[in-house]
Structure formats: structure tokens, C-alpha cells
Amino acid sequence: MVATAGSLEMRSVTKRYSVDGSPLVALDDVSLAVEPGEFLAIVGASGCGKSTILRLFAGLDAKHDGAVLHDGAPIVGPSLQRGLVFQEPRLFPWLPVERNVLAALRNSHLDAHARRSAVRDHIALVGLQGFERAYPHQLSGGMAQRVAIARGLVNRPDVLLLDEPLGALDALTRAHLQDELQRIWVRERTTMVLVTHDVDEAVYLADRVVVMSPRPGRIRDIVPVTLPRPRDRGDEALLRLRAHLLRTLAGTPQHAGLALHRAA
Amino acid sequence: MTATRQRRLDWRGLVPVVVLLAAWEAISRSGLTDTRIVPPLEGLVGLLGTEVAEKSLLGNLAASIVRDLSGFALGASLGVVGGILLGLSPLASALLRPSFDVFRQIALFAWIPLIAMWFGIGEASKIVFVALAAFTPTLINTVEGTRSASATLVEVGALLRYRRSQMLLAIYLPAALPSILTGVHLALIQSWLATIGAEYFMTAGPGIGTLIIEGRDRFQMGQTVLGMILIGAVGFLLNRIARAAENRLLRWRTA
Missing domain, CATH: 3.40.50.300 (P-loop containing nucleotide triphosphate hydrolases)
Incomplete structure (x- = not known):
């Protein structure tokens, strides 16, 4: 396309x-x-x-x-x-990685199943498989920023x-x-x-x-x-x-x- | 909050208790004091037995705990709701905060005459008094926590097009949770103090406070001391439960 x-x-x-x-x-x-x-x-x-x-x-x-x-x-x-990624990751510290990405889909039109697979795909896209359940304070700066990038992309913005x-x-x-x-x-x-x-x-x-x-x-x-x-x-x-x-x-x-x- | 968790009891903490009990027993047996003022320990244990078996020690204890938890639930939930309102609405804060700051300066026990006049000296007024004790710390800490939600995370919510309700549930509340739990924890301690206070000053119906006063009136120091030990033990347990709940709910803050 x-x-x-x-x-x-x-x-x-x-x-x-x-x-x-x-x-x-x-x-x-x-x-x-x-x-x-x-x-x-x-x-x-x-x-x-x-x-x-x-x-x-x-x-x-x-x-x-x-x-x-x-x-x-x-x-x-x-x-x-339009997604925006800041200099600081600005993750929600009380949510693990996958739910931080999911939080971006709260107002998306996707159904629950599509949301789960979108989250999985975007965590894979930034190479964070295996860290889905980790909390932000357990991540390095680079990993936290990858989560932020996944969150910025998960709505598939233009x-x-x-x-x-x-x-x-x-x-x-x-x-x-x-x-x-x-x-x-x-x-x-x-x-x-x-x-x-x-x-x-x-x-x-x-x-x-x-x-x-x-x-x-x-x-x-x-x-x-x-x-x-x-x-x-x-x-x-x-x-x-x-x-x-x-x-x-x-x-x-x-x-x-x-x-x-x-x-x- | 530090990351210290008390998984197991450290038995060294019992040393002063044992020393105190030994001293007590020694003084009681030395014959230097009247055993009515310093009753021997075995008497206390015996008393515990008869109180449990014949009189309604457990009934008194249950009455106090139910009273405590009812007032606590009422006061703490009003405190959380009010705190969120004051924390989020500048208008509500401008209108209510000055009055509240005067209100909280009124010593808790100064309310007793008024509460007794309005609600009688029965169960209702005791619960209102306990609720009052739980309300203030919960409200103050909830306001603080709600205001502390970082502007940068609120901006993330705006980018994700969160509606007001989503902002509240997904950002303000979780951000405020540590403070709210601190307030609720304080409220739990205050409520238990207030429960005994209410029973002490509005003597009607069963309760540990009533037990203590009876002991004094009948000159049975054993009964009074037993009541005091129970108060301490219940307070200790409530504190433990609150801390365990806090650690569980705030797992995301520590590894």
C-alpha cells in the first residue's frame, strides 16, 4: 500500500x-x-x-x-x-509493560481480541518479548523507551x-x-x-x-x-x-x- | 516507604515483653505492693479464662471491633470521596478547604458532648465519633495524592484522548493510591483509638472500654490490665493487616 x-x-x-x-x-x-x-x-x-x-x-x-x-x-x-513519544518514557509506573501498551487502546475501535494481538505485535516489534509482565521500574532506560515507542505505534497512527x-x-x-x-x-x-x-x-x-x-x-x-x-x-x-x-x-x-x- | 517487609516475626521483639512480665511477677510476689493494685500474673491468666468462659469477654471484644470497623468504613470512604473532590476541583477546594482546615483543628474529644446530644450515647453516636476520627487523615492524604498526579502523565492521558472518567480511574486514582493508603492506614489506627475513647466517654453497651471502666469501678486491676492488653493486641493486628494490604496493593513500587 x-x-x-x-x-x-x-x-x-x-x-x-x-x-x-x-x-x-x-x-x-x-x-x-x-x-x-x-x-x-x-x-x-x-x-x-x-x-x-x-x-x-x-x-x-x-x-x-x-x-x-x-x-x-x-x-x-x-x-x-498522531502518536507522540517524549524524551522520558512517561510510562504508568503502576502498570506492567503489556498493560502500559494496552492503556493506549482504551479509546480504540478494536475489540478485546484485536487489542490483545495488537499489544503482542507491538511488543514484538520493539523486541520486548518476555518482558510483558515487568513493571517500569524493573526496566532499563532503553527498554522503557521501547515500551513508549510501542505505545506510540499501537494505534497504528498515520x-x-x-x-x-x-x-x-x-x-x-x-x-x-x-x-x-x-x-x-x-x-x-x-x-x-x-x-x-x-x-x-x-x-x-x-x-x-x-x-x-x-x-x-x-x-x-x-x-x-x-x-x-x-x-x-x-x-x-x-x-x-x-x-x-x-x-x-x-x-x-x-x-x-x-x-x-x-x-x- | 522503605522496602522492608516483615514476613516473619522477629522473636527478639518479645524480649522486653518477657522482661516486663518477669518484673511484674517479681513485684507482685515480693509482698511490697498490694496484690489488688499489682495482681499476680497467674491471676490474670485465670481471669482471662473466667472472663472468656463465664462473662462475655469475646462479646465485648466483638462489639468493639464491629464498632471500630463500621465507623472506619464510613469515615474513610467519605474521606476518600471528599479528598478526590477537593483534589480535582479547584472550586470545591476554594469553597471547602478553609472550613476544613479549621474543622480539623478541633480536638476529636471536643466533639463528644455535641455528638452525644445529637445522637444519644448509644451505638449511633459511637460510630459517628469513630467515623470522624477516620475521616480527617483519609481526606488530607487523598487530597495530597490526587494533586500529586504528575502533569506529564496527565498529558499522556490527553494524547490518548482519555475522557474525564478515564483520567480519574486510569491516572488520578492509581497515582494517588500510595497517599490514599497512607491515609487509610492512619485512619485505621485512629479509629481504634477513637473506639476505645467513645466507649470510655459514652459508657453504654458492651465493649473493651466498658470492661476497663468496670475494672476500675470494682477495683479489679486485673480486668483493667487485661482490657489494655487486648486493646494493644487488636491495634497491633490491625496495623499488620493494613501494612500487608499496602504492600500487596503497591507491589509496582518495589521489586
Whole structure:
């Protein structure tokens, strides 16, 4: 099946927050279109509004100027057609793994039998067979995040939004879960929007990388990554793209972390 | 809460009991004191036998426990329901919280004259008094627990399109459960204290409190001491049961 659903769009979106009474422009006239089935990554310094974009797409924040659309229809609130995975797994600590995934299906149209098999399939998809009965406090950070990804996918949404989901993990687990994400995306072809501060992760996974600059949050550049999958982290074309992205990012104001990266 | 579980009784805990009993027996037999004030232990054991066989010791005990649990159930359930309401509704909290904060400062025993006037000195007023004792700790802890539900998990509920009832049952209540159980546990202890207090101050009908007062009035210290030991033993058991229930219901917090 060719993906026909799962497009996202922002048209001239401006989002202002008030922080201790003083106004803060999180997004300034941002326009962005995500194709159905595309893997889009958004990178940028903290405060560039990249997480705000995800919250608007998720429908968690409805107050903004401009239009935010899912398959052409305005987004007015959360929908089971759009899953969101946070940086922290945010599991219910009182439920074991399988019931945490099942909790996402409370308002699904599936019957009880279909729910059970959906839960089983998605636990298998993230490789957690054998841990169905484990409680969140018994899981490692990487395993807990896999549960969160399974929960984000179990409703079979058109879109999966990922807000730095691997940011808190150690390098080895992160690389492993990046491969898992790539495998899941190739298999499911769900539209994915990944916010990350890790340029390597962005070029490794995405079809296009959006570079944002902070204060106010604006799109600075959009870089296509046309390399075929599965990708090789050491591929020269990938490394050239990475260098290009780092140069672009370093040109954005106040980005000490990435400047260090470039020096290394 | 620590993860300590008391699966088996640690017999070392009985050492002070044995020492105390030995001292008691020694003092009683030394002839230094009047045996009516410090009755010998074998007398106490004998008394236990006759109280059980001839008089209604078990009846008194059962009356107290039923009274305790009725008042506790009434007060604790009102406390949980009220606590959820105050925890979730800013309006209810704004309206009721200040009054409640004054109400809870009124010492429990100060209510007795009023309760006795309204409900008589029969069973009803004792149960109301016990319920009052159970209500306050349950309500306070339930409010606290309901408010402590993390905003990040509530956001997960919003993403999953949970309705209000689903939010309550699937997020607020389980998040509040540890606090609620702390409140219920406290309420169980308070109720038992209040049960004896009610019997002591509103002396009508059977009960352990009545037994103690009878002992005092008839100058039978043995009967009074027996009653006290029973109060302690029942309280100890209730506490054990509450702790076991807590550990079972909150298994997800410890490995």
C-alpha cells in the first residue's frame, strides 16, 4: 500500500509564550510540509522551537497564529492518528509493560481480541518479548523507551512524533535504538517527525533534515538526505552532509555545544 | 516507604515483653505492693479464662471491633470521596478547604458532648465519633495524592484522548493510591483509638472500654490490665493487616 495519509503542514505559524510576564516568540512565521510516509528530522539549538512544532502537530497546544494541518484538516486537539513519544518514557509506573501498551487502546475501535494481538505485535516489534509482565521500574532506560515507542505505534497512527526520544540514553543504546527506529520505519512507513539535538542521528535516519535557529524560532535550512537505506554510519556522503549541517548550525547564534562538536 | 517487609516475626521483639512480665511477677510476689493494685500474673491468666468462659469477654471484644470497623468504613470512604473532590476541583477546594482546615483543628474529644446530644450515647453516636476520627487523615492524604498526579502523565492521558472518567480511574486514582493508603492506614489506627475513647466517654453497651471502666469501678486491676492488653493486641493486628494490604496493593513500587 502506498502511503496516502499522514501528511502534516504548517502555514505561517507563529507561537508566542509568556515567560514570567515577558513575551517569548517560540516560532516566528514557520511554514513546513511533511509528506506522507516521510521521515523528517528537526535539529537546532535549545530554544529554537523544535519541540513546540511537535506539540502543535500533536494537538497539545491549540493557541497559535497560522494553520496547522493533518491531511489538510486543521489540528484542534490530540488524535489517536498522531502518536507522540517524549524524551522520558512517561510510562504508568503502576502498570506492567503489556498493560502500559494496552492503556493506549482504551479509546480504540478494536475489540478485546484485536487489542490483545495488537499489544503482542507491538511488543514484538520493539523486541520486548518476555518482558510483558515487568513493571517500569524493573526496566532499563532503553527498554522503557521501547515500551513508549510501542505505545506510540499501537494505534497504528498515520504519524509518529518523536521528541528527542533517544536523548537521555547512553551512546550504545542510542545507536541500537536508531537502527530499530529505522527498521520500524522501513516496515511500517508511518510518517515520522523526529526532533533531536544529535546531527548524526538526524542524517542517519531522515529523508530531510530541517535546521532551525533560535530566538525567535525560524527555519534556517532544509537539507535532503537521499542516501538509500540501510545506511552506513561511516558513508562518506553521510559524513559530508553531517559536516554541512554542523556548519549551518554553527552559524546560528549561541550554540556552544555544536561548535565544540565541530572543533573535535 | 522503605522496602522492608516483615514476613516473619522477629522473636527478639518479645524480649522486653518477657522482661516486663518477669518484673511484674517479681513485684507482685515480693509482698511490697498490694496484690489488688499489682495482681499476680497467674491471676490474670485465670481471669482471662473466667472472663472468656463465664462473662462475655469475646462479646465485648466483638462489639468493639464491629464498632471500630463500621465507623472506619464510613469515615474513610467519605474521606476518600471528599479528598478526590477537593483534589480535582479547584472550586470545591476554594469553597471547602478553609472550613476544613479549621474543622480539623478541633480536638476529636471536643466533639463528644455535641455528638452525644445529637445522637444519644448509644451505638449511633459511637460510630459517628469513630467515623470522624477516620475521616480527617483519609481526606488530607487523598487530597495530597490526587494533586500529586504528575502533569506529564496527565498529558499522556490527553494524547490518548482519555475522557474525564478515564483520567480519574486510569491516572488520578492509581497515582494517588500510595497517599490514599497512607491515609487509610492512619485512619485505621485512629479509629481504634477513637473506639476505645467513645466507649470510655459514652459508657453504654458492651465493649473493651466498658470492661476497663468496670475494672476500675470494682477495683479489679486485673480486668483493667487485661482490657489494655487486648486493646494493644487488636491495634497491633490491625496495623499488620493494613501494612500487608499496602504492600500487596503497591507491589509496582518495589521489586
